[in-house]
Amino acid sequence: MPPGTPRSPATLHDVAREAGVSLATASRSLNGSTRRVNEEYRARVVAAAERLGYIANFSAQAIAKGMSPTVALVVSDIADPYFSSIASGVMRGADESGLLVTMAVTERSAARELGIVKSLRGQRPRVLILTGSRFLDSAGEEEALTRELAAYEESGGRVVVVAQQSLPFDTVQMRNYEGARDLARALADRGNRRFAAITGSRSLLTSADRLQGFRDGLAESGIELPDELVVAGEFTRDGGYAAAGELLERGLDGVDVVFAVSDVMAIGTLSRLRDAGVDVPGRIGVAGFDDIATAADVTPALTTVRLPLVEMGRLALEMALREREDGERQVRTVGGAVLLRASTR
Amino acid sequence: MPPGTPRSPATLHDVAREAGVSLATASRSLNGSTRRVNEEYRARVVAAAERLGYIANFSAQAIAKGMSPTVALVVSDIADPYFSSIASGVMRGADESGLLVTMAVTERSAARELGIVKSLRGQRPRVLILTGSRFLDSAGEEEALTRELAAYEESGGRVVVVAQQSLPFDTVQMRNYEGARDLARALADRGNRRFAAITGSRSLLTSADRLQGFRDGLAESGIELPDELVVAGEFTRDGGYAAAGELLERGLDGVDVVFAVSDVMAIGTLSRLRDAGVDVPGRIGVAGFDDIATAADVTPALTTVRLPLVEMGRLALEMALREREDGERQVRTVGGAVLLRASTR
DNA sequence: GCATATCCGGCAAGCGCTTTCCTTGCTACG
DNA sequence: CGTAGCAAGGAAAGCGCTTGCCGGATATGC
Numbered sequence: 001m002p003p004g005t006p007r008s009p010a011t012l013h014d015v016a017r018e019a020g021v022s023l024a025t026a027s028r029s030l031n032g033s034t035r036r037v038n039e040e041y042r043a044r045v046v047a048a049a050e051r052l053g054y055i056a057n058f059s060a061q062a063i064a065k066g067m068s069p070t071v072a073l074v075v076s077d078i079a080d081p082y083f084s085s086i087a088s089g090v091m092r093g094a095d096e097s098g099l100l101v102t103m104a105v106t107e108r109s110a111a112r113e114l115g116i117v118k119s120l121r122g123q124r125p126r127v128l129i130l131t132g133s134r135f136l137d138s139a140g141e142e143e144a145l146t147r148e149l150a151a152y153e154e155s156g157g158r159v160v161v162v163a164q165q166s167l168p169f170d171t172v173q174m175r176n177y178e179g180a181r182d183l184a185r186a187l188a189d190r191g192n193r194r195f196a197a198i199t200g201s202r203s204l205l206t207s208a209d210r211l212q213g214f215r216d217g218l219a220e221s222g223i224e225l226p227d228e229l230v231v232a233g234e235f236t237r238d239g240g241y242a243a244a245g246e247l248l249e250r251g252l253d254g255v256d257v258v259f260a261v262s263d264v265m266a267i268g269t270l271s272r273l274r275d276a277g278v279d280v281p282g283r284i285g286v287a288g289f290d291d292i293a294t295a296a297d298v299t300p301a302l303t304t305v306r307l308p309l310v311e312m313g314r315l316a317l318e319m320a321l322r323e324r325e326d327g328e329r330q331v332r333t334v335g336g337a338v339l340l341r342a343s344t345r
Numbered sequence: 346m347p348p349g350t351p352r353s354p355a356t357l358h359d360v361a362r363e364a365g366v367s368l369a370t371a372s373r374s375l376n377g378s379t380r381r382v383n384e385e386y387r388a389r390v391v392a393a394a395e396r397l398g399y400i401a402n403f404s405a406q407a408i409a410k411g412m413s414p415t416v417a418l419v420v421s422d423i424a425d426p427y428f429s430s431i432a433s434g435v436m437r438g439a440d441e442s443g444l445l446v447t448m449a450v451t452e453r454s455a456a457r458e459l460g461i462v463k464s465l466r467g468q469r470p471r472v473l474i475l476t477g478s479r480f481l482d483s484a485g486e487e488e489a490l491t492r493e494l495a496a497y498e499e500s501g502g503r504v505v506v507v508a509q510q511s512l513p514f515d516t517v518q519m520r521n522y523e524g525a526r527d528l529a530r531a532l533a534d535r536g537n538r539r540f541a542a543i544t545g546s547r548s549l550l551t552s553a554d555r556l557q558g559f560r561d562g563l564a565e566s567g568i569e570l571p572d573e574l575v576v577a578g579e580f581t582r583d584g585g586y587a588a589a590g591e592l593l594e595r596g597l598d599g600v601d602v603v604f605a606v607s608d609v610m611a612i613g614t615l616s617r618l619r620d621a622g623v624d625v626p627g628r629i630g631v632a633g634f635d636d637i638a639t640a641a642d643v644t645p646a647l648t649t650v651r652l653p654l655v656e657m658g659r660l661a662l663e664m665a666l667r668e669r670e671d672g673e674r675q676v677r678t679v680g681g682a683v684l685l686r687a688s689t690r
Numbered sequence: 691g692c693a694t695a696t697c698c699g700g701c702a703a704g705c706g707c708t709t710t711c712c713t714t715g716c717t718a719c720g
Numbered sequence: 721c722g723t724a725g726c727a728a729g730g731a732a733a734g735c736g737c738t739t740g741c742c743g744g745a746t747a748t749g750c
Contacts, residue, residue: 007499007500008411008500008501009466009469009496009500011735011736011737012736012737012738013736013737021699021700022699022700022701023700023701023702023736023737023738024699024700024701024702024738024739025698025699025700027737027738027739028698028699028738028739031737031738033738033739034739035697035698035739036697036698037698037699038697038698038699041698041699053496055463055464055466055467056467056736056737057408057467057469057735057736057737058404058467058468058469059403059404059405059407059408059413059468059469059735059736059737060404060408060705060735060736060737060738061736061737061738062404062705062737063402063404063405063408063705063706063707063735063736063737063738064704064705064736064737064738064739065705065737065738065739066353066705068404070447077433078423078429078432078433078436079426079429079430079432079433079638079655081424081426081429084423084424084426084429085424087423087424088422088423088424088450091423091448091449091450092450095449095450100447100449100464100465100468101447101448101449102415102445102446102447102448103436103446103447103448104436104440104445104446105433105436105437105440118400119400119445120445121354121400122400122401122402122403123403123404123445124354124402124403124404151354151398155353155354156353237638237642267639267642268642270642270644271641271642274644293424293582294612294639294642294643296616297582297612297613297615297616297639297643298639298642298643298644299615299619299643299644299645300644310424356705356706356707357706357707358706358707366729366730367729367730367731368706368707368708368730368731368732369708369709369729369730369731369732370728370729370730372707372708372709373708373709373728373729376707376708378708378709380709380727380728381727381728382728382729383727383728383729386728386729401706401707402705402706402707404705404706404707405705405706405707405708405735406706406707406708407707407735408705408706408707408708408735408736408737409706409707409708409709409734409735410707410708410709410735411735
């Protein structure tokens with residue numbers, strides 16, 4: 001055999017031969033089974049496996065068992081701290097359960113999301129976790145996605161969606177509306193009177209809910225959020241930066257606080273205001289939503305609504321792994337805690 | 346069949362039957378092959394697949410081909426923006442090449458890293474990308490890891506390590522030493538004279554290189570970095586925060602700039618100083634390394650050394666996918682550009 | 691002491707694909 | 721018109737593993 005020829009890794013077959021037992025016994029010894037195997041054999045097999053550096057071929061196991069020990073995770077953008085925190089929770093949980101995580105990125109496109117789900121299904125993962133907001137206006141894709149996910153569950157998989165109440169599957173849901181409303185109340189209580197808002201695309205559910213909550217919270221104090229002071233941008237740092245610029249052009253005189261529907265956007269806003277030489281919170285305050293890790297580290301520290309992102313990821317996985325009681329859809333809701341920090345007064 | 350029975354997804358077999366062709370023809374039509382198949386048949390197969398919602402079973406393909414169309418990515422911590430940026434680049438590249446990404450987290454433990462690599466090998470991925478710094482003092486694990494990786498390459502896989510010059514595999518390397526040296530020069534040129542430093546664990550290669558580069562850069566201007574002003578902490582935001590506290594206790598009088606060996610640590614430092622009421626950069630400046638996304642968004646904006654993180658991830662994957670010319674080890678080096686921002690004077 | 695139950699190896703049949711090899715039906719050429 | 725050459729479909733042999741079933745050996749009951 002010429003050097004450089006891929007020497008394939010030891011197979012179970014090799015191990016069985018080396019240990020002088022049958023394939024079946026080797027399999028049962030190494031990879032778990034309901035059946036017990038005599039300790040003496042077991043030891044021999046384990047030793048042989050060790051000697052040969054045997055590592056079970058997941059694909060083969062997957063195919064023999066009809067399902068692979070992996071969880072598929074779909075996020076909008078892994079570089080976004082919101083998603084990377086959730087992913088972190090999922091991965092930690094997966095590790096504890098001996099599952100591999102395969103991840104894919106939608107780049108916030110409903111079409112890509114659908115394609116990704118289809119291709120992930122090719123893996124026959126045990127669990128599929130979907131995070132990232134639904135769009136109000138992508139009904140076509142959404143229906144196709146629902147069909148795809150339903151078919152996947154039908155074939156024995158489990159899907160959990162994080163933060164998208166609109167899909168008929170197990171859900172980890174966050175109180176977007178309530179959190180934003182509480183934030184508005186807290187801000188109003190502190191004497192802030194005029195507000196502006198920066199939202200994601202109007203069709204983004206999460207964004208819309210938060211905005212509505214904020215609006216309603218203000219309304220309780222008789223405060224109105226004027227439409228001309230609500231500007232939409234991409235649901236990213238740069239989107240926040242750009243939207244803040246737009247707001248600046250429209251004139252922010254007399255506005256006490258700008259509410260951005262996510263921390264990432266709020267941080268963009270903060271930067272835009274800083275670049276314009278606007279003092280925060282002296283001249284104007286900024287508030288966000290999510291409490292991503294850096295929210296506490298920007299200056300001034302960002303007022304926001306804390307979401308337990310890492311735990312949400314973990315929770316999603318737990319729900320997926322739990323035996324379903326009675327075919328009922330599970331919905332777990334996590335709340336947000338208002339965190340008043342230095343970026344508002 | 347009672348409802349709720351997992352109805353397994355359509356197999357290639359089903360498609361072949363539906364289309365009235367053989368398994369072989371169906372396979373060749375759908376999943377690519379060197380052999381051509383008559384257009385009429387092809388169309389029939391494709392139509393049948395569409396009708397049945399057929400999705401190829403990756404595991405089965407993997408097992409038949411001996412290798413699965415996935416790239417395994419190992420990072421220290423996905424919630425860390427440094428890693429999530431690299432991961433983002435890898436995932437984008439993978440998507441373009443039709444590969445799935447499976448990811449695992451070492452939590453900065455060499456032992457866990459080894460375990461993870463072993464378990465990932467079970468997937469028989471085409472590519473394995475390792476990011477995260479090596480440790481100087483984990484020789485045992487490192488040797489075992491090298492053996493494991495070598496065996497993996499032997500069996501046809503490709504490994505690329507990012508930022509760890511010490512492993513004998515294809516490498517995307519960054520100029521840690523030079524970047525830090527250039528930063529030191531730039532800072533000294535601007536008239537800064539007294540420095541302190543915050544590093545990761547002393548045994549962390551990346552950290553050590555950056556510190557040494559910084560030292561040597563200062564030395565060119567005849568400036569010394571006193572040992573008592575170098576404090577080590579965890580390679581995280583909290584580590585930076587804690588280390589800065591330690592530095593504060595030791596007394597920072599007269600120090601012009603604190604250099605933290607990573608932006609994440611620098612941001613912790615910034616927060617610690619802010620909490621202590623120390624004006625940055627008025628009383629003291631802070632500099633980091635990496636240029637993670639938020640570096641520009643903290644206030645004051647962080648002086649740092651820019652590394653093209655996303656591109657590094659993408660590059661790593663490209664290298665792995667490129668045919669190896671002649672068994673030679675490839676090393677690609679990316680440089681860092683000094684970015685003087687508001688956090689230093 | 692015999693029948694029955696229990697334990698545990700091993701055999702072999704898959705799991706869903708790819709790919710080699712065989713076969714058939716053409717085209718091309720002398 | 722005969723034969724070599726080629727294109728393309730199909731049969732079947734795996735790929736590495738799990739697991740239902742069989743059967744020999746040992747334990748248990750009357």
